[in-house]
Amino acid sequence: MHPPRPGAAALKRRTALQALGSVVLSLGTAELAFGASLVAVRVWPADEYTRVTLESDTVLSVKHFMADNPRRLVIDIDGLELSPKLRELVGKVHADDPYIAGVRVGQNQPRVVRLVLDLKQATAPQLFTLEPAAAYQHRLVFDLHPVHEADPLLALINEKQSAEQKAAEAVQDALGEFIGRVGKTPTPPATPPGPVAPPVPAPPVIAQKPSPMxxxxxxxxxxxxxxxxxxxxxxxxxxxxxxxxxxxxxxxxxxxxxxxxxxxxxxxxxxxxxxxxxxxxxxxxxxxxxxxxxxxxxxxxxxxxxxxxxxxxxxxxxxxxxxxxxxxxxxxxxxxxxxxxxxxxxxxxxxxxxxxxxxxxxxxxxxxxxxxxxxxxxxxxxxxxxxxxxxxxxxxxxxxxxxxxxxxxxxxxxxxxxxxxxxxxxxxxxxxxxxxxxxxxxxxxxxxxxxxxx
Known part of the structure; x- marks a missing residue:
């Protein structure tokens, strides 16, 4: 006994599903993925610059702009959904970060996540992506550099002078303490007067000017x-x-x-x-x-x-x-x-x-x-x-x-x-x-x- 033949409606649905399957098979990985998945978020604060890294399983597409009052960096990431991993970024920014005051994360549009970095100072941000390397997958990096770079040589000299001043003050404090202790030393009993030897003159001190070298x-x-x-x-x-x-x-x-x-x-x-x-x-x-x-x-x-x-x-x-x-x-x-x-x-x-x-x-x-x-x-x-x-x-x-x-x-x-x-x-x-x-x-x-x- 043969099974009943499908009706016209069933045949139409089967044809549509087969066609859809052909389209899916022709699509690449990027077209199939609904959105990228974050693997990790990292923040590296330092006086020189702060780096924020978003590591994902696929390349992230971003747009960014600076805004004022308050000063902030706005980053829109396409193809990304709001996730617990992304929310971790908020807690990774600490109060002593030299550049970032805080982070806000939200779903700005469907499949577009917006990051807002509130900034403590004027910065020159650099945003770039990195190909997979070593143990890392795709990385989106934004570096926050100061607009005006400090003079490291001047800082080094000032640091040296400050250290020398503190050392000199420590020596003066120690000397004052020693003099104070000497002043409290009991006076020895007087000795009978005797002949006083004439003072021996000290050899003359000749100030020699060092050579230029x-x-x-x-x-x-x-x-x-x-x-x-x-x-x-x-x-x-x-x-x-x-x-x-x-x-x-x-x-x-x-x-x-x-x-x-x-x-x-x-x-x-x-x-x-x-x-x-x-x-x-x-x-x-x-x-x-x-x-x-x-x-x-x-x-x-x-x-x-x-x-x-x-x-x-x-x-x-x-x-x-x-x-x-x-x-x-x-x-x-x-x-x-x-x-x-x-x-x-x-x-x-x-x-x-x-x-x-x-x-x-x-x-x-x-x-x-x-x-x-x-x-x-x-x-x-x-x-x-x-x-x-x-x-x-x-x-x-x-x-x-x-x-x-x-x-x-x-x-x-x-x-x-x-x-x-x-x-x-x-x-x-x-x-x-x-x-x-x-x-x-x-x-x-x-x-x-x-x-x-x-």
């Missing part, structure tokens, strides 16, 4: 640029137990800054002093803006083999790398911009990248001297991966006029070395070694080349 050394402020690698969106290498490279190197760099700042006539500048991302060319630019005498980039990288261990020091190479490992390391570090997220559409990106190709043989020669001094000292703290300074094409070492080295303090991928890097005592040993190497370099190579007197 000596005076220049005295007046000269030595500036060391310290560059803690990675930061913000870029965690760097991650150890077996979860220790992040960006956290370790920031801790070491801040300790080293304090150590160098305690040296007379020396001041250290950090390319980042918190957990935020700094592009490679911007790290170089920061060092040049303060007219740094040295540039030391601090890292704690990982290798494919977890047994790899030991510290290394690298300088720039105008030719090929001195080893396959050095070439691999340079390639990995140079990829930091991709992971951290650089706005390649920014106006100055082409100029800054051209600047990174201005390396000179004189800079490399001085960098090798600096690297040798530092390597000799950190070799006393722990094992060395290589007993000589290696060379490769590290983008962050390409300041044309500043001796620059990159120090791999240890392999964070090695469980034993990761444990050492976590230890504050071991970090302090590294700091002592780095500071000694830097001072030994200056002792043999006095920094007399800067034209601007501080």
């Amino acid at each position: 000596t005076q220049e050394k005295i007046d000269r402020l030595i500036i060391v640029a310290l560059d803690p690698g990675h930061g913000g969106e870029d965690p760097g290498a991650i150890g077996p137990s979860g220790l992040r490279e960006k956290d370790v190197v920031l801790s070491v760099a801040m300790k080293l800054r304090d150590k160098l700042n305690a040296e007379p006539g020396m001041r250290a500048m950090l390319t980042r002093d918190a957990d935020f991302f700094v592009p490679l060319h911007e790290r170089v630019r920061k060092a040049r803006r303060v007219q740094a005498d040295l540039f030391v980039s601090i890292h704690a990288d990982a290798f494919l083999n977890p047994q790899a261990r030991g510290a290394s020091v690298f300088a720039l190479s105008q030719g090929g790398a001195t080893s396959a490992a050095a070439r691999w390391m340079a390639s990995k570090e140079n990829a930091s911009d991709i992971v951290g997220g650089v706005n390649f559409k920014a106006k100055d990106s082409t100029v800054m990248r051209a600047m990174l190709d201005m390396s000179t043989s004189a800079q490399i020669k001085d960098s090798m001297k600096l690297g040798g001094e530092v390597l000799g000292q950190i070799g006393k703290v722990g094992r060395l991966h290589k007993a000589k300074v290696e060379q490769a094409g590290f983008a962050v070492l390409k300041a044309p006029d500043i001796p620059s080295i990159l120090v791999e303090t240890a392999f964070i991928s090695n469980p034993e070395e990761e444990s050492k890097l976590r230890d504050a005592g071991y970090q302090q040993e590294l700091v002592e070694a780095l500071a000694t190497g830097i001072k030994r370099y200056f002792a043999k190579n006095p920094p007399l080349a800067r034209t601007r007197q501080l």
